[in-house]
Amino acid sequence: MSDKPKTIKVAALADLHVKDTPEESYRDLFKEISGTADVLVLAGDLTDLGKPKQAEHLAADLAACSIPVVAVLGNHDYEGGEEDRLVAILEAAKVHLLDGRHVEIEGVGFVGVKGFAGGFGRFMLSSFGEPAIKAMVAEGIDQAMRLENAMRQVRADRAVVVLHYAPIVETVAGEPPEIYPFLGSSRLAETIDRFEVSAVVHGHAHRGAYQGRTPKGAPVYNVAAHIEKPTGRPYALLEI
Numbered sequence: 001m002s003d004k005p006k007t008i009k010v011a012a013l014a015d016l017h018v019k020d021t022p023e024e025s026y027r028d029l030f031k032e033i034s035g036t037a038d039v040l041v042l043a044g045d046l047t048d049l050g051k052p053k054q055a056e057h058l059a060a061d062l063a064a065c066s067i068p069v070v071a072v073l074g075n076h077d078y079e080g081g082e083e084d085r086l087v088a089i090l091e092a093a094k095v096h097l098l099d100g101r102h103v104e105i106e107g108v109g110f111v112g113v114k115g116f117a118g119g120f121g122r123f124m125l126s127s128f129g130e131p132a133i134k135a136m137v138a139e140g141i142d143q144a145m146r147l148e149n150a151m152r153q154v155r156a157d158r159a160v161v162v163l164h165y166a167p168i169v170e171t172v173a174g175e176p177p178e179i180y181p182f183l184g185s186s187r188l189a190e191t192i193d194r195f196e197v198s199a200v201v202h203g204h205a206h207r208g209a210y211q212g213r214t215p216k217g218a219p220v221y222n223v224a225a226h227i228e229k230p231t232g233r234p235y236a237l238l239e240i
Helices: 027-034 052-062 083-092 131-151 177-182 186-192
Strands: 009-013 039-043 069-072 095-097 101-105 108-112 158-162 199-202 211-213 219-222 236-239
Touching (some): 027 052, 131 186, 199 236
Parallel strands (some): 039 069
Antiparallel strands (some): 009 236
């Protein structure tokens, strides 16, 4: 008998931006995904303005999803200052919301944080100067540390990292270069590369590129709904 673990299919999608009066229902899409994948991952910006009503609309659509759902919040989900209510609504809908935590599903550890801005490589913002700049850098470092602490708890042989902000510059290419520092941070990739990671998914960069790799080779996928994907659908389908 082979000891090779079962391959699972992960559907990954970000930036739904559900509004007060939804322009479209995601019920049919979630039904489709349920027949195609083993796990659905939502990589942030679940709502447009972080309003509980928007989260309720999403929760209602997720009732059509018959597979486990894993998610992180994005920057838009914090806009209304009611992120705790959003979390409560979505967790009541049986969504595994990750914020420096992990969950194991079918032998794969899913680890997630929102991430934060800060820039990439030698252009990454440093903690120098005004308190506001230092606070911004400190937030990015905190997100990276939360990710590292969660990764250290994973016992599964395979791990998928779920972010909203990008960990590498390759998957934001296509956006205006002037806003690259606000789309992610290499600090996230530095943390990821301390571990064996099967895949990384993120959103946020609506006009970015679909695929890249961390410096040590972990595959990274920009799964924003607006990005063209090999499936020809709004979601990516990854075999883990």
